[in-house]
Amino acid sequence: FIGACGNGEYVVYSSMALRNTKFGPASKFVWGCDSSTYAVFNGSSKITIVKNFKEKCDYTTSNVDEIYGGTLLGIKSSDTLTFYTWETFDLVRQIDVEASNVIWSENNMVVISSKEDSFYILRYDENEFNECENVPENGVESSFEILHTVEDSVTTGVWCGAFFVYTNFTNRLNYFVGGHIITIAHLDRQMYILGYLAKHCKVYLSDKNCQIVGYQLLNCVLDYQSAVLKNDFEAADTHLVSIPMSHRNSIAEFLHAQNFKKQALAVATDLEFKFILALEIEDIELSYDLAKQLDSKDNWMRLSEVVERSGHINILLECLEKMEDLPGQFFYAKMLGSKDMLAKVAKKAYTEKHFNITFISYFISGRLDDCIELFIDNGRFSEAAIFARTYAPSRIVFVTNLWKKYIDKSDAKLAKSIATPDKYPNLFPEYQNDLMVEQFQRIQLESPMKSSNHDLKNDFKEAISKQIFTYDPNIFKEMNVNMI
Structure with missing residues (x-):
């Protein structure tokens, strides 16, 4: 049957021949849990319940803003939503919510949308209500269980088994399943859901001009996701083979939302998403292969954080190089x-x-000469001279002369006051000993770097006493010539 309501009256037609089977005054009309039961509201305070086209009972109530059909009869007032049984009009539960829509499924799931920014999915337990002998003033609280609170708006919606398909205020066609929102289409105008036909695998919508559009919603996808929600991956795998590759990535996102990361990785087709999943399960080898394919600094950085914890030094070093x-x-x-x-x-x-x-x-x-050259290349002559005095005394004369030449143009007096070992040996009494230590140190630095600490002077004295080291003054002369 088809119910129509407007201009202060309602009419019920047969769906095949569109024959008028029942009519009467009403400002609102809603169906019950089957096509033989409905309720009408006359716009004042009386709600009439009709069963098998015979008025079963009338109820008078106040502050009625809207009525909703479904498994239970819903009555909305300014800030509450109250559910009643169809048979006896018994109070089931009063909920403090400013509802804008109520949509029931066939298995006692209900969506209650609130204003424009959120909706709630609840499960109605009829047994909890029936077992309660003394119903409180606000109804049986345990008769409804909140399953999900979703931060999105609902303009129109329909249940497809365990899936809630809906449109929102941003003109998107989505469906919600297992705590995850999946977008079916971005609509170019406001449209209203008419229903879902399983044999066509399509959800149908209409705009205000009655132009009807269908969007594909594959049964195999819904069956797969239903099996996953039941943790039946054996059944899920039988449906997976029927799902086109173009839908596999959305399936992977769904699996990820359910925290089935390994299964999501096996299904995903997008390389970027696969990379993220591989990192989350710390599959280093796969993450590394995908990072090479994607080759972006951000991904190398993500990989470096994981391999640093796992101790894969070679991969970490490559990450740092790729990250520059x-x-x-x-x-x-x-x-x-x-x-x-x-x-x-x-x-x-x-x-x-x-x-x-x-x-x-x-x-x-231990590249002391390169340190000095770096200072000189950058015009840091004073630092080069001090560095040479401290670590490479064989370079003092050469570097200090460069320094004096540099400052002679601006301060000749200061330049003349700077002494060098070749002209003022009395000011450098330990100079020859310093050269010997430097030469010994350079020999030591040619060996592999040591992690332990060594006292250079003690090592030097030991090498001299054991005649392991012999000083050769000609080495520094040759090195200075090469530097010049």
């Missing part, structure tokens, strides 16, 4: 004591003018 993270590369090169890595970091840092990283890489590697 020089401080990170320097940190691990220093930690691993790798001169080759430090040399690579120093070269890259020098090219990109990160001279602080270049300098410390040179210094840790």
Whole structure:
């Protein structure tokens, strides 16, 4: 049957021949849980329940703003929604909510939309109501269980089994299942859901001009998701083979929302989404392969965070290189004591003018001459001279002369006051000993880097006493010539 209501009256037609089977005065009309039962509201205070086209009973109530059909009869007032039984008009439950719509499913699930920004999905338990002997003033609270609170609006909706298909105020056609919203289509105008035909696998909508449009909602997708919600993956796999590849990624998103990450990874087709899933389950090998395919700094950074925790150093070093993270590369090169890595970091840092990283890489590697050259290249002659005095006394004369030449143009008096060991040996009484220690240190630095601490002077004295080391003054002369 078809019910129509307007202009202060209602008419019930047969669906096949559209014959008038019942009519009367009413401002609102709603169907009950089957086509033989409905209720009408006369606009004042009387609600009439009709069964098998015979008026069964009348009830008078106040403050009625709207009535809703379904498993229970819903009556909305200004700030409450009250449910009654169809047979006896017994109070079932009063809910404090400003409802804008109530939509029932065949298995006692109900959607209550509130204003424009949220809706609630509840389950009605008839047994809880029937077992209550003394119904409280506000009804039986345990008769309704809140399953989901969803931050979205509902303009029109229909249940398809365990799936709630609806349109919202932003003109999207969505369906909600298992705590997850999936968008079917973005509508170009406001449309209203007419219903869902399973044999066509389509949900049909109409606009205000009665133009009807159908959108595909595959049964195999719904069956698969229903099986997943029941944790029946054996049945789900039988439906998966029927799902087109174009729908697989939305299926993967659904699985992810249900926290079935491994299953989602097996179904997903989008590389970016697969990468995120692989990271979440810490499948390092797959994450690494996908990162190479995607090759973006953001993804290399995400991967680096995971492999750092898992201890995959080689992959981590590649991540840092792909990210162009020089401080990170320097940190691990220093930690691993790798001169080759430090040399690579120093070269890259020098090219990109990160001279602080270049300098410390040179210094840790024992490349003292390169440290001095870096100072000179940047016009830092005073720092170069002080560094040479401290770590490379064989370079003092060469570097200090450059420094004096540089400042002679602006302050000749200051330039003349700077002494060097070749002209003022009395000011450098330990100079020859310093040269011997430096030469010994350079030999030590040619060996692999050591993680333990050593006292250079004690090592030097021990090498002299055991005649392991012999000082050769000609070495520094040759090195200075090459530097000049």
